[in-house]
Amino acid sequence: MAVSIRLSRGGAKRRPYYRIVVANSRSPRDGSFIEKIGSYNPQLSKEDENRVIVDLDRARHWLSVGAQPTDRVARFFDAAGLLERAARNNPKKAEPGEKAKERAEERAQKAADAAEAAKAASEAPAEPAVAEEAAAPATEA
Known part of the structure; x- marks a missing residue:
């Protein structure tokens, strides 16, 4: 029988309270358990010593006989x-997905095209605009 040390939820809706239990890994989360070895109350502040209470002797015993704790426990x-x-490390977690990468490439391409068009527009019409300004006052006079 595979044994795990995990949390079993209790308490009212939006007022969680957890028991740290040793249970068969195939039993449901809030189902039957072998032994209660502690409690966890997330409603209390992190500095409160009653937030997590564990019977360390029993926990040592269950770990010695092969019980596997969940990540939180x-x-x-x-x-x-x-x-x-x-410590766990997942360097790919912050990396964007394929679609996000494609959208970023499209935005970069559009920005580059717009910059090229602006550069070409600023260089080409500069000479004819000066000629038009010089020609315009001559026709009015």
């Missing part, structure tokens, strides 16, 4: 000094 154990949790 592993964070609690790491903060308590019970388990060393490796």
Whole structure:
């Protein structure tokens, strides 16, 4: 039987309260569990010592017999000094998707085309505009 140490939700709607439980990994989140080894109350401030309560002796026992903690519970154990949790790294998380890259390339292409058109427009009509200005006063007089 695969055993995991995970959170089981309790409390009212929009007022969560979690129990840290040892349960069969195939049982439902709020279903039956083997043992309750702690609690987590996210409503309390982060500095409050009652936010996370863990029975470290029982947690050590379950870890020694092969129970696997979930990521959130592993964070609690790491903060308590019970388990060393490796930091996770996903460098591709901030990278935009394919469609976003295509849209960015199209915007860059349009900006480059507009800059070329503006440069060409500023260079070409400069000489005829001067000629028109000189010719215009002569015809009025």
